[in-house]
Amino acid sequence: MSGTPLPQGEPSAVATAVATATAELLLDVDRIGITFGGLKAVQNLSLRIPAGALYGLIGPNGAGKTTCFNLLTGVYRTQTGSITLAGKRVDGLKPHQIAHAGLSRTFQNIRLFGELTVLENVMLGMHVRGRHTLLGTLLRLPSHVGQERAMHARAHELLRLFNLHDRHAEQARNLPYGDQRRLEILRALATEPRVLLLDEPAAGMNPQEKKSLAQSIQQIKRQFGLAVLLIEHDMGLVMDICERITVLDYGVVIAEGTPSEIQANPKVIEAYLGEPGAAGTPPATPAGTSAGTPAGTPADKGST
Numbered sequence: 344m345s346g347t348p349l350p351q352g353e354p355s356a357v358a359t360a361v362a363t364a365t366a367e368l369l370l371d372v373d374r375i376g377i378t379f380g381g382l383k384a385v386q387n388l389s390l391r392i393p394a395g396a397l398y399g400l401i402g403p404n405g406a407g408k409t410t411c412f413n414l415l416t417g418v419y420r421t422q423t424g425s426i427t428l429a430g431k432r433v434d435g436l437k438p439h440q441i442a443h444a445g446l447s448r449t450f451q452n453i454r455l456f457g458e459l460t461v462l463e464n465v466m467l468g469m470h471v472r473g474r475h476t477l478l479g480t481l482l483r484l485p486s487h488v489g490q491e492r493a494m495h496a497r498a499h500e501l502l503r504l505f506n507l508h509d510r511h512a513e514q515a516r517n518l519p520y521g522d523q524r525r526l527e528i529l530r531a532l533a534t535e536p537r538v539l540l541l542d543e544p545a546a547g548m549n550p551q552e553k554k555s556l557a558q559s560i561q562q563i564k565r566q567f568g569l570a571v572l573l574i575e576h577d578m579g580l581v582m583d584i585c586e587r588i589t590v591l592d593y594g595v596v597i598a599e600g601t602p603s604e605i606q607a608n609p610k611v612i613e614a615y616l617g618e619p620g621a622a623g624t625p626p627a628t629p630a631g632t633s634a635g636t637p638a639g640t641p642a643d644k645g646s647t
Contacts, residue, residue, distance in 0.1 A: 367394040367429075369570045370446070370538045374424035375414055375434070376594075384410045385594045387423070390572070392538065397564050397571045399585035401578070401605075403614055407594035408574045409451060412540050416448050417441045429537055445537035449527045449544060457516030461507060464515050464526060465498040468533030501529045504566075505559060521552040525559065532563065538570045539563070545577050553577060557584050582606065590614065 372390040385407045392398050400408050413419045417438040426434040433441050455464055502508040505525045524544055545553045557580055564571050575581050582602040590598040592614040598605055605611055
């Protein structure tokens with residue numbers, strides 16, 4: 344992965360807590376849920392994410408994390424509760440309408456357009472905000488040309504953010520895996536979201552790539568004033584950068600709090616280890632795993 348964002352000073356824990364408490368509430372999720380047949384995939388999930396926050400959503404495989412993202416982005420329609428984005432109800436809207444309202448996401452599996460260039464992939468995200476008309480496109484009217492030029496310039500700016508500008512003309516499929524992951528984040532940023540959902544962005548990355556990604560996520564939050572909700576299995580990454588964490592298990596919230604509170608929570612330890620007797624004792628980190636990653640995490644409990 345090319346390039347590393349410049350390090351910037353981090354606010355103190357007290358400053359972060361005060362800022363979070365007084366910040367504008369951007370995403371208010373109130374008791375949403377969905378059932379597939381007899382499977383209660385998500386039940387009574389509530390989240391309150393203020394502007395500028397970086398929150399985590401974790402849990403064993405099959406806990407319902409990606410289902411939650413699908414509910415938030417309109418892929419699935421919640422059967423209970425409500426989803427409010429910047430004061431506007433968005434549950435029941437179509438995915439493109441929710442994206443236009445200011446909520447964007449990445450996916451577990453990279454969904455770039457491999458045949459298009461790196462620059463074109465970023466510009467595709469910008470069309471959520473575009474005001475193209477058929478007549479303007481066909482006749483290349485000045486308004487259309489001016490808008491395309493502005494999008495082109497903005498796309499180059501975003502690529503410089505992740506040091507991908509030098510590869511703007513390459514096909515996206517030719518990028519290294521880590522850079523493809525970062526390009527997908529840039530495409531989501533191109534939609535100008537107020538809340539960014541990242542679904543396992545560090546999956547498949549090596550330790551150095553994960554470190555650079557963590558710095559990039561924090562830089563994005565500061566520079567764009569976004570709220571970020573992160574799903575990630577690398578507990579070291581989650582504990583390092585998230586201010587608060589919600590833990591799901593079998594579709595139910597079992598804990599919510601700061602990283603230190605989550606690490607010491609008996610219910611969280613039991614969910615990951617399956618050992619009720621381990622309550623109160625944070626799991627040891629075995630050799631070769633990321634710091635903070637619960638030992639013995641179940642290999643698979645179904646889809647996330």
